[in-house]
Amino acid sequence: MNSWKNIASSLQNVAGQAASTVQGATSNINLNDASKNLSKGFANFSQTVKERTGRIENDDVTELPQEYLDLERRVDGLRAAHTKLLAVTRVYETGTYDYPVNLTESATEIGGSIAHNLSSWAAAATKGTNLPQPSVTDKPSSYQKTLPHALSRAAASGAVEVGPGRLADVLKTYAVAQDKVGAARTRMDGEISTSFLPPWSATLNTSLQAALKARQVVKQARISLDATRATFKHATGGPKQEQARMEVEAAEEHLVDSTETAINLMRSVLENPEPIKNLGQLLKAQQLFHEEAAQALASVVAEVEEQGTAAEAEWRKSRDQ
Numbered sequence: 672m673n674s675w676k677n678i679a680s681s682l683q684n685v686a687g688q689a690a691s692t693v694q695g696a697t698s699n700i701n702l703n704d705a706s707k708n709l710s711k712g713f714a715n716f717s718q719t720v721k722e723r724t725g726r727i728e729n730d731d732v733t734e735l736p737q738e739y740l741d742l743e744r745r746v747d748g749l750r751a752a753h754t755k756l757l758a759v760t761r762v763y764e765t766g767t768y769d770y771p772v773n774l775t776e777s778a779t780e781i782g783g784s785i786a787h788n789l790s791s792w793a794a795a796a797t798k799g800t801n802l803p804q805p806s807v808t809d810k811p812s813s814y815q816k817t818l819p820h821a822l823s824r825a826a827a828s829g830a831v832e833v834g835p836g837r838l839a840d841v842l843k844t845y846a847v848a849q850d851k852v853g854a855a856r857t858r859m860d861g862e863i864s865t866s867f868l869p870p871w872s873a874t875l876n877t878s879l880q881a882a883l884k885a886r887q888v889v890k891q892a893r894i895s896l897d898a899t900r901a902t903f904k905h906a907t908g909g910p911k912q913e914q915a916r917m918e919v920e921a922a923e924e925h926l927v928d929s930t931e932t933a934i935n936l937m938r939s940v941l942e943n944p945e946p947i948k949n950l951g952q953l954l955k956a957q958q959l960f961h962e963e964a965a966q967a968l969a970s971v972v973a974e975v976e977e978q979g980t981a982a983e984a985e986w987r988k989s990r991d992q
Contacts, residue, residue, distance in 0.1 A: 733893050733900075739930055742937040746882055749941060753875045760871070760953070763863040769818040776824060819853035819964075822846075837982045844971045851967035859960035866952040870945060878940045885933035892929040896922040 762768035823846045830842035899922045903915035 733897055733926070735889070735893065735930065736934075739889070739934055739937075742934060742941070743886060745941055746879070746886075746937045749946075750875070750879050750883075753871065753879065753946070757868070757871055757875065760863065760868060763860045764868065766857065766860050767816045770816040770821060771818065774821060776821065815853055815857060817853050817856055819849045819856055823849035823853060837978050841975050841978050844974055848967045848971045852964045855960050855963035855967070859956050862956040862959075863953060866956065867949055870952075871949045874943070874946055874949070878936075878943060882933070882936045882940045885929070885936045889926070889929045889933045892922070892926040896926050 826842045826846035826849065830839045830846060833839050833842065896919070899915070899918045903912070903919050
């Protein structure tokens with residue numbers, strides 16, 4: 672019997688301790704702070720709705736400094752420039768941006784025989800010159816889906832099919848030249864993909880985003896200030912009015928600090944030299960490609976024109992006979 676009494680007494684002690692713990696935890700919750708935060712959140716929401724629906728006077732909306740507004744417009748322009756150029760230059764990562772969409776190449780045209788012929792013709796064209804001798808490959812080269820490579824394969828296939836003659840020789844020459852242009856273009860694509868796109872994207876995702884987040888803080892601080900002022904305007908006096916006045920002062924200070932931070936961040940973004948340096952890398956890669964492409968084509972123009980003149984002379988001679 673005594674054991675049951677001891678158990679009951681222990682249970683009562685545990686229950687009492689639990690009740691004390693719950694009561695203590697509840698007493699630590701500041702219901703006033705929760706109520707204030709809820710009221711402040713509702714006031715900010717109400718202010719936002721009034722502004723969006725036009726149910727508020729212009730005098731009730733705090734004007735931000737002109738410097739801030741000017742920087743805001745310039746940062747928006749910078750962000751638009753980054754986004755648009757990034758959307759276009761992303762094509763360099765794919766490599767197939769100029770490949771004919773409706774082109775269907777046969778296995779022969781993209782196979783090892785064409786690759787072998789191209790390397791053989793290139794070696795023959797540079798034989799006896801100071802130019803580096805290309806190696807003749809017996810294995811298929813990687814299938815590059817670019818316009819210059821497609822032109823090269825089409826010309827090489829035609830040279831084989833048309834048989835020996837001046838036209839075949841010209842097709843071979845053209846195929847080798849376009850293959851060089853295609854190789855230069857793939858090198859340009861790789862250079863842009865590594866030297867331009869990553870830093871250009873980083874600017875968009877880091878410094879610009881930081882400035883945009885700071886602007887969002889300013890927006891919320893401005894809305895909070897206007898909502899607090901509206902509350903102060905309708906305060907009935909006494910402690911509530913004094914509390915509202917103190918909240919207005921705190922909101923004004925928060926807006927000033929937030930605006931200054933955003934201005935500094937936006938200035939930093941606009942004065943950053945990295946985007947200009949990034950564009951320099953893009954230009955260098957493009958310039959090198961066009962130089963190599965022009966050199967490859969210029970090296971065969973005279974030969975093709977000479978072949979054309981000789982072919983025309985032979986044709987006229989045959990007509991006169």
